[in-house]
Amino acid sequence: MPNTEKSYAMAVDLAACIGCNACVLACKMEHDLPVDAFNTWIESWDCGSYPNVTRANLPKLCNHCDNAPCVSVCPTKATFFDENGLVSVDESRCIGCKYCAEACPFQVRWVNDDGAVQKCSFCKDRINYGLLPACVANCPTKSRIFGDLNDPNSEVSRFLAAHETQVLHKELGINCSVYYCGLDELQAQEKASAVFYGGRRGESGK
């Protein structure tokens, strides 16, 4: 991805997330998503063993990677980096081959009624008007923090400066734009239940 004027990023403070799904519903309402389509969702499971059990909540969404596998595999350039470096979909070029969906390590993509592939846009239509993404604006515990990394005074820059964060699948070296505070601790905990995938398919295993 070329250097762009804006460099949008999101931080997720896992200690603050209560798994209420307000972000998921806000997103669905904002983008008028079909029942089985999600641009963001929360994966939940139980950790530890009695009496020391906790609930893990891990919000997921498009990571708008700098080195996005979906962009490099798309044969039609329907998936591309927009002027702000966001991974975007030009539906008028998409043939629905789903190569991007398979290549995405986070499996965030879904197929719409017309056969084209869709995903989270970081609420491009809102942020270009200075609004926050719907999921961020509607989070009651402020566990999602959003802003421009090129602006050192943005909320996300300040949060990242003050907290240690991790990204999902760091081993892939794809430079994610979604940072999680507390991810290592969460993943290190012993899992004590199956994972609820937030209503997405894959619930039953495969």
Next chain:
Amino acid sequence: MYWGIEIATYLFLAGMGAGAFATAIAARRKSEGGAPYERAGYVLGPVAVGIGLLLLIVDAHAGFNHPLRFFYLISNLGSVMTWGVIILSVFMVISFIYLVAHLLKKKLPAALDWLSLAACLGTAAYTGVLLGVIETYPLWNNVIILPLLFVVSATAAGNAAVGLWASLSSKGAYGQPVFCEGFQRLLPFLEAALLVCLLIFSAMSGETGRASVMGLLAGAYAPMFWVLVVGCGLVAPVFLEAKLKKAQDKAVSLNIVASVLVLIGGFSLRCCIVLAALPISMPVFG
């Protein structure tokens, strides 16, 4: 998780078509007694790959709904799928030329054979590279072993398809065309070795890869893997081959059975690889 049986069928048909066409070229170069094999391969090549491409088009709903979008397919030269579009286009054109030349009984220059074999190799290998570059699925993520496995399996399936067609359609030709006997006998062993390597690499890559391999060996896909891929596709043909060697020319029906088993094995291999692969984004428990 997004690709299913349509894509597995396409991967199989593309490989088998490429293998069948390569078999026909080999039969052409061997000169004697190759005519039934040639005809079978020239028809099977473009037809099988063409049906596979139709499956892809149907599976790509947005393109099916808006066919002009398929012209964008060569926009991104960095995409393996774009390479595939180019390779398959070359394959379709060349194999169609051979089919037409065969029907019109025109002789083609021998030098074209090498280009054709390269197109066959490219087509079969591409089906493996397409999956091999995807890091999301540890079972696929191998750009050397998976393409080699698919090339070997495609060769076996192409031989079998051509042999089957020739046995069924003409009185003179029995079973698999022989053009390089030692290599052809080696195919099931080579395929088994590559499959073992793929599974070992995948299992060593981490939790998700191990879970995918376990799904094949002892999980939901175990019946398909052991019975169809290993039993039908690898073990049975080796035994039948040994039997055929003794039975000599009375063995048309045995040959037909062996060919069908190889084809079932090749198709099941693609199904197993496509369907049993788990994505790294899904935490594995247990």
